[in-house]
Amino acid sequence: xxxxxxxxxxxxxxxxxxxxxxxxxxxxxxxxxxxxxxxxxxxxxxxxxxxxxxxxxxxxxxxxxxxxxxxxxxxxxxxxxxxxxxxxxxxxxxxxxxxxxxxxxxxxxx
Amino acid sequence: xxxxxxxxxxxxxxxxxxxxxxxxxxxxxxxxxxxxxxxxxxxxxxxxxxxxxxxxxxxxxxxxxxxxxxxxxxxxxxxxxxxxxxxxxxxxxxxxxxxxxxxxxxxxxxxxxxx
Numbered sequence: 228x229x230x231x232x233x234x235x236x237x238x239x240x241x242x243x244x245x246x247x248x249x250x251x252x253x254x255x256x257x258x259x260x261x262x263x264x265x266x267x268x269x270x271x272x273x274x275x276x277x278x279x280x281x282x283x284x285x286x287x288x289x290x291x292x293x294x295x296x297x298x299x300x301x302x303x304x305x306x307x308x309x310x311x312x313x314x315x316x317x318x319x320x321x322x323x324x325x326x327x328x329x330x331x332x333x334x335x336x337x
Numbered sequence: 338x339x340x341x342x343x344x345x346x347x348x349x350x351x352x353x354x355x356x357x358x359x360x361x362x363x364x365x366x367x368x369x370x371x372x373x374x375x376x377x378x379x380x381x382x383x384x385x386x387x388x389x390x391x392x393x394x395x396x397x398x399x400x401x402x403x404x405x406x407x408x409x410x411x412x413x414x415x416x417x418x419x420x421x422x423x424x425x426x427x428x429x430x431x432x433x434x435x436x437x438x439x440x441x442x443x444x445x446x447x448x449x450x451x452x
């Protein structure tokens with residue numbers, strides 16, 4: 228079973244468009260992580276959020292953790308083909324186990 | 338090494354055979370995780386080591402799966418009597434401390450195919 232729900236499951240956007248990916252948990256999160264994965268490769272760490280209301284940015288990617296620490300969003304501004312891949316949210320829910328969402332597949336059309 | 342490495346990168350085996358998958362974490366990282374990722378799914382937690390001991394193995398699907406980390410660095414995931422449903426990419430990750438504040442660094446994975 229998945230502790231984290233991601234939406235949408237897949238996204239196709241034109242280059243230059245903005246997009247948002249959501250990650251929702253039914254439990255309070257100790258920490259919320261965003262990773263990116265390309266086919267056949269391992270996960271690449273993007274950002275970590277721990278405090279309710281926290282927001283972090285890296286280049287054109289911004290992630291937020293809501294006040295109740297149960298939902299996070301990842302926003303990409305002016306998308307580029309290099310942003311294509313699978314975006315995964317992950318969270319430490321129990322203190323030992325680490326759960327991942329089902330992933331969002333992003334395609335950026337040049 | 339600079340990052341987490343996993344060997345082999347690909348493993349094809351026949352149903353019923355035994356396989357071992359190896360993970361070399363980043364030097365000095367005390368926490369090590371194993372995940373299994375099926376096509377179109379996010380990684381599924383299998384087991385978490387803190388040092389040499391398995392702090393949480395509740396994600397192992399059944400007793401055919403076993404993992405060790407005898408010296409607190411390299412870890413081996415062992416699968417006995419493999420089944421076709423075991424086919425997946427097995428990912429290993431390490432971090433400098435227990436989850437809850439430290440990012441995990443992932444290896445490239447081992448793609449296991451059981452025929």
